[in-house]
Amino acid sequence: MARQCNIALIGSYNSGKTTLLDSILRLTQTINGKASSLLDSSPEARDRHMGTEINVAYAHWGELEVTLLDCPGSVELLQETLNALIGVDMAIVVCEPLSDRAFTLTPLFKCLDDWQIPHILFVNKMERSHDSFMDILAAYRQVSTRPLVPHQYPIWNGDDLLGYIDLVSEDAYHYHAGAAADLVPFPNALRTVEQAARAELLEALANYDDHLLEELLEDIAPPTSEIMADLRWELGADLIVPVFFGSAQTDYGVRPLLAALEREAPAAQETAARRQLAGDAPLAQVLKTFYLPQGGGKLSLVRVWQGTLTDGMSLNGVRIGGMYRALGHQLQSQNQATAGDIVLLARLEGIATGDTLSLDGQAAALPRAEQLKPVYALAITPTKRSDEVKLTTALQKLLEEDPALRWEHHGDTHEIILWGQGEIHLHIALDRLRRKYNLPMQTHLPRVPYKETIRRSTHNSHGRYKHQTGGHGQFGDVYLDIAPLSRGSGFQFAETIVGGVVPKQYIPGVEQGVREFLNHGPLGFPMVDLAVTLTNGSYHSVDSSEQAFRQAARLAMQAGIPQCEPQLLEPIMRVHVWVPKAFTAKVMQALTGRRGQVLGYDQKADWPGWEQIEAYLPQSEMHDFVVELRSITMGAGGFHWEFDHLQEVPEKLAAAILAAHSS
Structure with missing residues (x-):
């Protein structure tokens, strides 16, 4: 047999x-x-x-x-x-x-x-x-x-x-x-x-x-x-x-x-x-998802662990729309698959790579493969503006086929960013977008989400908004104290109004105006790590409104922030790099050459002959770090990262960044 x-x-x-x-x-x-x-x-x-x-x-x-x-x-x-x-x-x-x-x-x-x-x-x-x-x-x-x-x-x-x-x-x-x-x-x-x-x-x-x-x-x-x-x-x-x-x-x-x-x-x-999967009830797991070109539909590569699957059966509430044995791109239709088979199942909508499949969808989930974290990114925009509407759907299908991809609409830079495991990986994904979904893309390096903060305080920064029309006018008048906060504190708003010189119903408008100003500071970036206190003001019983006080607050910030010595901040990432021991010195040199700060290194647990390096690295220096790392280590080295803190940009570099940003 x-x-x-x-x-x-x-x-x-x-x-x-x-x-x-x-x-x-x-x-x-x-x-x-x-x-x-x-x-x-x-x-x-x-x-x-x-x-x-x-x-x-x-x-x-x-x-x-x-x-x-x-x-x-x-x-x-x-x-x-x-x-x-x-x-x-x-x-x-x-x-x-x-x-x-x-x-x-x-x-x-x-x-x-x-x-x-x-x-x-x-x-x-x-x-x-x-x-x-x-x-x-x-x-x-x-x-x-x-x-x-x-x-x-x-x-x-x-x-x-x-x-x-x-x-x-x-x-x-x-x-x-x-x-x-x-x-x-x-x-x-x-x-x-x-x-x-x-x-x-x-x-x-x-x-x-x-x-x-x-x-x-x-x-x-x-x-x-x-x-x-x-x-x-x-x-x-x-x-x-x-x-x-x-x-x-x-x-x-x-x-x-x-x-x-x-x-x-x-x-x-x-x-x-050995995995204690020897029952009779149908049980399977998805190993890979394919989307055929020109709207040819979805195919899921499935390992059958238990029982028998038949074409037309419902798994996890979804009906199988075809069953095939594969030899490359050649598909041979079949009616059933038994325990041990690896087959392609058609039209399992809503089922993703790694999912466990059973008749009622209630089976205990089988262990999934490790999910790799992205290390390389490109900002993408459709070549044709009319394609923006269908981009989200295409990206979702692309990520179903390739779970190592990620995409985000960045809140600060307003870019669509595609993340992956390297330059080749992302170019393959972009080729698929173009060929499968007729979505050619233009790409550029993602912008670094710089921030601004202030070095010193200012008091009684005055903003008055007065606008007269044929009917009711607009009047708002505020005084603000502006002060720096410790790094990572974000933004704080307070008020010390006495005697109702600014009525309570208008104070939310003041805070809103301040926040709107902070979205785009004098250097051109969002502002963080500062406190603003509403200390005084005046109003008009007929012409004042929350909108007027919102505008007054913006004027007060516009007048006061330049006196607070704005400075540029850059995001600093905490990176964990793992490499064969023979390459540790070269990798640490590469990190310091990118303005990185090495925090230490040690043996990588359960990886004989490998070491892990921990360091701070500016995000602006990270874009092609994976390329250099793989070049040094013959493709073996890896890393993951997370945002750690914001840090002042060196003065000469800040000048170059601001010049490029304003051009």
Whole structure:
């Protein structure tokens, strides 16, 4: 009976994930030719020669039926990978044979280990390796909390990769282009290193098998069947990470990888049982949301955990409007999906990525993937003003497809700001707006929400508003005291009126006039951290009104604020940056070079070999900080931030800002 398994292909950009998938789909005779033309079918993917969203494929190999989720490799599209991983039974981590880049996989290994997702490591492009296999293994062991155990050992002829030794059976094979590897005599010159590698494998397995440990201590050669059984059980329990290698471009190493998956990959039912999701009631979770172009409708990629889903069934009060199996952009209609299946469901309106689906919508919510915080922003405006009306709806759909995006209408700058994980990420989103929704955008850097405050006080700032018309006139007369407050205090209004010189019904108009003035101070920005007190005034029994006193207050502020030495304030962010330890000094230098203040650094909890830096950084210096950080750390470093306080802008910089603002 066939075993079913859902597998995510993950790894760093340019590691060759899609090339490996090409090879798997060809060797399993799922397709003819290249799969990349089928899978990376979106214009955004073709334009960039890289995956930009989860792509789905399926294959059969022997007794194994697999659904494959090919995840983007760009660090800016990591949210897609995280969302996919919550619905799979195991992952293949694809990497290059570069010891000095092993640390770039730390975030992926951390996620896999936190979720206890079984995974194997496939070292691709092995023919280009300049390091020994054991050195490569040692480097990747530094970034995995699970033991990496070699399943194979390479056979070289100088710089040419000839084949491999299976460390379980101790059989040797030579690769052949377009054909399965041939069994060859064991290369005795490799006996010593092969035995050392095999010992590592057996010792790792023996850590979780007392019987195997006894055999090793007594120098009893364990049977192949026992080693295979241990590999399957310990992989399925996420206790070990078997390591394979090859060259997906030439299909080298892919057949033995498939054979190992057939023997050792955990079945979908085992994953459900481990998560205690083995009931009969229908239960599923959304891994990804798609909107088809030209109004083609909504599709939800769903993992079925329990029971059976049928086309037309209602989940969470929404009727399924179609059910499909996917091979890239090709959809095959089907009537039902059973536990373990990953399928596309049509027209689940109001259902979002990560949502749990059940018949009545009352099932306990399944855990969701970590939601990444945005680190890069662009202000956007429709090229055509007439498109402003439909922009909100399009942005909402865009965010449903890609939960790593955010948008806001900024209250101070009045800009529509699109937030994401980097420049590439936002440009992909803008391309989708243009192509899917016919909404081309103009972009610019978001304006920094500077504020103003005052340095000194002034007393009895006078404002009188007198306007005579044919009927009743307008009269309001006020005296205001204006004083600075400590940073972060905001705005305070008070009155000390005695004897009713300003009637109580007009005092709210005074406060409103003051607040209106503070929206746009003399330097051109909103004002904060000051107190205004209404101390005196006069009124006219016929001509006075709340409107007149509102205007008088504005005049008093206009007269008094310039005497209070206005100054420019900038928002300061508290940033938490995490990087491999080797890059800490360079990153701290980058922060101070951006007028940042480093507050300290320490080991990052549960991230061996990584450190976390805490610093203050002006918002004006943050726009492309993520670009520099990723450049320094080969894409591995990350950060999050929150607003902390406002701070005076240095005098020379303030002059430049004000000159640019007034131009």
